Amino acid sequence: MRIGELSKRTDAPVRMLRYYEEQGLIHSERLANGYRDYEDYTVDRVRQIRGLLDVGLPTRIIKQILPCLNSPRTIHMPYVTPDMIATLEDERDRMAEKIECLTKNHRAINDYLDAVSHEVRTVPAAGDSARPAGQP
Amino acid sequence: MRIGELSKRTDAPVRMLRYYEEQGLIHSERLANGYRDYEDYTVDRVRQIRGLLDVGLPTRIIKQILPCLNSPRTIHMPYVTPDMIATLEDERDRMAEKIECLTKNHRAINDYLDAVSHEVRTVPAAGDSARPAGQP
DNA sequence: TCAAAGGGTGACATCAATGTGAAGGTCAAA
């Protein structure tokens, strides 16, 4: 597929697809006329990339991580250097920390929203309802 | 405490502490000489901020979220607008997505590392061990 | 009293992820 379709299917700006390619995160063949031509699986790959970016990983890391997550492993096994492994272990641990942080705060927000919705159901007809906006 | 100590205790560059203050994420009193003076709880606050930043949330959002997570709730309850609630709900959902993304990829990396360590224990004395670096 | 350490503000630099626009090629449909 060409870049426009990929963009539509992944909801990523065309500009970004070219950028990801420049960063070595995705790959394209070229048609006779020079247009980029993507394989179908690129759609999933781009979605994954966007997810990882959104979650705070830089392209530099994503580039290292990706090949270990998508491709048939047997292909990549033999190429893995101790260095790579160390990087992956590091990143895995950092991800664990992030998950913990997110989970904690997610729960906190949830609790807060719960409490608020309680309040809303409990207090509404009460006294000082005179503060519509956020300015104290 | 003054900014230097806060910096040491949170491992955040002084520069960043001033930046967080500028963004309204933390607050300081001023000593007679103009030096910033932080309350003790700021240490935790800064740690939380750094965690959230690391996890991909922008200061803009953190600023909205923070007051709901730290302070005694009763103080903040009455000020909550439907707008705020909507923002929080949105952000909560986005965090859930992020957690899912991270969890999935974390597991994948883990599986991969498992598999690799297996290989390492199984294949080492095998054939084509001639590719030390990462260049195909 | 002078130096060093720590603070303050302000401004400019950087890096990564994006936006945006210019200038030009390809192709299909009117």
Add this chain to the structure above:
DNA sequence: TTTGACCTTCACATTGATGTCACCCTTTGA
């Protein structure tokens, strides 16, 4: 054949989180 949609590369702008430097003030200890 011309128009419009889609593609190319190149380049400059922007935004957010940082780094860094310049210049000045305060406190403390030799």
